Amino acid sequence: MRRRSFLKAAAAAGLASVAGARPVPALAQAGTVTEFPKGFLWGCSTSSYQIEGAVTADGRGPSVWDTFSHAYGKVANGDTGDVACDHYNRYAEDVDLMARAGMRAYRFSVAWPRVQPAGAGAPNDKGLDFYDRLTDALLAKGIEPWPCLFHWDLPQALQDKGGWTNRDIAGWFADYAQIVAGRIGDRAKHWCMLNEPSVVAIFGHGLGVHAPGMTGKANYFKAIHHQNLAQGTALKALRAMGGGKGWQLGTVLSLQPVWPVGGLDANYESSLMWDAAWNRACLDPLMRGEYPELLRDGFAPLVKAGDLETIHQPIDFLGLNYYSRMHQQPDPGGLxxxxxxxxxxxxxxxxxxxxxxxxxxxxxLSELQQEYGNPPVYVAENGADYPDSVGPQGKVEDGDRIRFIRDHLLFARKAIDEGANLKGWFVWTLLDNFEWAEGYRRHFGLVQVDRQTMTRTPKASYHWYADVIRKNGVPSV
Structure with a gap:
C-alpha cells in the first residue's frame, strides 16, 4: 500500500494513537542469541566536525560550523568544535577502541575544508595526509573504511559564494570527491556522498538553527536541489573514475516515518507535507527520478534540463539514519x-x-522494500542521547542506551525476516562529541570523553555492543 493510502487509513482508524506501543519482538530464550545473517556488517559512525578538532592545523580552512558555533547564542553554552574529541591527534586510540569491540567498519566523514581550504582549487596535501593515516590505521586493525564526503562542515569560502544555494556547488563537490577518492580510493572501497541532506536544508537553510543559519522556503528548495544535483554529479564522476577499483557507491539519508498527531484526520495533510519535505525530497529524485508531487511547484524554477537524470543515479547501497518517527500537525508558523x-x-x-x-x-525498511525496489541498506546511524551515571564499581552505566539499541536491532531483525535487504549496522556514535547546536551537553557515545583531559572511558553500552558483534546477534541477557 502506498504511504498516502496507508496514512489515510491509519488516521481514519486512529491507529497512530497506538503506533508507539507496538511490542518489541521477543528475545530468544535465556542464554541464546537472536542472530543476524552471516556476514552482517557491524560498525560505528562519526563526523569530522563533531570529533576531529584541530580546526586550524595543517592548513585546514574554516567551515560554516566554525563560523556558526563562534557566533553568540547559536550553540548551547557557547560550545564549539575547536577541540571536539581531539580525534585528529588521537585517532589511533579511537581506532583501537573500535578494534577492541570487534567492529568491522567505520563510517567517518572527510572535512572538505581540511582537503580544500578554499573549497575549490588545489588540494591541501597535509589535510589529505590525515585521511591517509586514518585509512591505514583502520585497515591495520581489520576495519573497513567507509568515507562520507560531506557531513555538514561546508568550507566557509564556498558559503561566501552562496554555498548550497549556488548551483555551481555541484561541480565543486564532484571535483572535491575525485580528489579524496584519488588519494585513498586504492584502499577505501565504500563511499557515501552526503549525510542527511534534508537536515542540512531544513535546519540550516529553512529554519536557521544549524549552520549556515539561513531561513525561508526558497533557501530550503535551493539547498535540497543543489545537494541532490551535487550527489548525482559526484556519483557519475566517481563511477567513471572507479572502473575496476571495486568501489561501492551510495549516500546517507535520514528517513523518519511521519504520522498525524493522535491519528486525527485534521493532522493527516500535515503529515504528508512534512513527509514530502523531510523524506521524499531526497529519496524520490534519487530512486525514482522525480520530486514528490506536493513540492514540485517549489522545485520547478530550479530544475533544468537533465537535472533529474543526473540526480537519478544507480547506487550500490543506501545508508539509512533512523532515530524516531515524527508526529505532525498544522502550524501556520511552520516552514x-x-x-x-x-x-x-x-x-x-x-x-x-x-x-x-x-x-x-x-x-x-518495509517501505524501502515494497516501494523503492528493496535496495541494499545499511543503518548508518542509530543511537540515543541519555545522561550517563557512574555505578558503584566505577563503571559508566547507560542501560537506557543499551535498551534503545537492542530494541531497534530486534525490529531490524524482524524486518530482515520479512524480506528487507538490510546488510549492516553502524551505531551512532563511538564517542561523546560535539552535538551541533546542543554542544557537549548531549551524550550519544559508546565511549565517554572527559572534556578536560580527553580521556576515553568505554561505557556499559560499548561492552554490550562488543558482545553483539562477537555473537553476531542480540543476546537474551
Missing part, C-alpha cells in the same frame, strides 16, 4: 505550515526528548 506534536501517550523518550519508536525503523 511548510506544519509543526511537531506529541507522540502517542506512554511513548518513552530519550534525553533529548525524542520519542523512542523502534518499530518505525521496521516501517521504513
Amino acid at each position: 511548510f505550515g506544519t509543526g511537531y506534536g506529541s507522540a502517542p501517550e506512554g511513548t518513552r523518550r530519550t534525553g533529548m526528548e525524542w520519542p523512542v519508536e523502534p518499530d518505525g525503523l521496521a516501517e521504513i
